[in-house]
Amino acid sequence: MAGTLAEKVWEAHVVRRAEGEPDLLYIDLHLLHEVTSPQAFDGLRLEGRTVRRTDLTLATEDHNVPTTPGPITDLISLTQVETLRRNCAEFGVPLYPMGDVEQGIVHVVGPQLGLTQPGMTIVCGDSHTSTHGAFGALAFGIGTSEVEHVLATQTLPLKPFRTMAVNVRGALPDGVTAKDVVLAVIAKIGTGGGQGYVLEYRGDAIESLSMEARMTVCNMSIEAGARAGMIAPDDTTFDYLKGRDRAPVGADWDAAVEAWRQLRSDDDAVFDAEVDLDATTLSPFVTWGTNPGQGLPLSASVPDPDRIVDETERADTERALAYMGLEPGTPLREIPVDTVFVGSCTNGRIEDLRAAADVLRGRRVAEGVRMLVVPGSARVRVQAEAEGLHSVFEAAGAEWRLPGCSMCLAMNPDKLAAGERSASTSNRNFEGRQGPGGRTHLVSPLVAAATAVRGTLSSPADLDKD
């Protein structure tokens, strides 16, 4: 029977199938961080259970870590990180702690090590695990009880997901990036539109993307409510993987590539839903509201609730505008920001930093604007410094930081103050996400950098006009 990519990966991992019960699925890689794991280890301890496959489990410290030099000063953050260290030592789980050259955001670390490979099942107690789907892996976020379940059994009982094809066809115009594509997808299908689905991104616009750009797209699948996002592996994928630390070598590499080439949806496969997007019509996209579906092209204006017929949507819009402190009809380009954040598991990879640096080279961050550039991992930081990107950021007046989740979520010292407004390359513009009362506009690294220079939401094309 013809199958989709997601169905093929699923079928290859079924340990047990029984009528009326969820499938028991084998998990190839389990990633851990300090926030969602302590209670899971505690559960194991209470039941006298062990970690079944420490060799398929990897932990890193990311959410709580400060991005300035020095130890963690917040005592509760420190407890959480120390608890992870103690748990990993007790149960024999490999850990990359702060200061280690392999440390970084969990979804940056897996791919750069070559641990994330096509056809695998990958889970983490973190909704942005969907990132790894860029390699054709079935990767999804789980809760802490499920973390405990995977630690104990290396499996999860799951009901099959539905499949949705997201076809993005045509060539992306200059200055339009993966971030703009995925924000446009979310605005089109809504924050609940992907609920219960694995999204498979397809079409020539997707095929033309680099691995890093594909990770940005898959990363934000969860913001459309989807369990996972996937892209069929191709030569771009194999070229990225070849030679990485944990990628197969020799005969194993050949066997792997042969298997990976089978990982694509059959021509006659039927998806439960399909969505089409014309890449040629896309432009830089920004959010104006308090969920990632509330986005518009940068050339648009803040929406007017009075023009919205649907009562719930109108109330949502009014609420979002009140929180964001925005007036209907204001051109998005005229919205001033206090802070620009480049980083996170969405846009904290080397290509993202290169893109931001290219815009900033020879320019200055606007007066009164604070810009943070936070590499997604220690390796990204090392690479960026080898390329001299840090000098570009510092010369422009931006702050060059140590790796971590940083301002994506207000769990470490990097936060917005109440009423402050940011242009952020992260993934969530929820109320208070970047700090209580903080206001977030989600943008691409190119828009972030141009916004830092002009002080209002802008694209690099606006700089050329100045």
Added chain:
Amino acid sequence: MDAFTTHTGIGVPLRRSNVDTDQIIPAVYLKRVTRDGFEDGLFAAWRTDESFVLNNPRYAAGSVLVAGPDFGTGSSREHAVWALMNYGFRAVLSSRFADIFRGNSGKQGLLTAQVAQDDIELIWKYLEQEPGAQVTVDLAARTVTAGDIVAPFSVDDYTRWRLMEGLDDIGLTLRHDDLIAQFEADRPAYLPVTS
């Protein structure tokens, strides 16, 4: 996990859609390493607003939350479920739940009952007219009762069975240890390891 068959408690009308888990419990409250004590973080930002429903003493002891569509979106944090349960909630009613939140709830014994939005509207009106009124959620019959309103709800059979039996997932899976070992023996050699 305690078995869940039927629950009656004060209904709390939460007239909001897209209640993401950052609203249910902001990240700053996620730093504990235990499963209890999260009630102070529940809806922390909204509770600073005097008009927020849980600040009304008539609703404060609520245990059945009646919410708008797309409840529990965003972050996978199970702390959202712990916060709701630590506060005293045993059931949430909504026309649509985010997948991860619903999964997490099922593991902890918090019932996520999917109720048609039209019925949610009726229950909201009833609870607003009669603050402190009780709502009964009957998992065996799959109905929710509030005053004269009797509405059906959906919940998948497997989750319902596990909730009603109070079963531990890990214990169930470990019964199939032999199948897991057999699967492991057949995994391709090229797959990576972390250590």
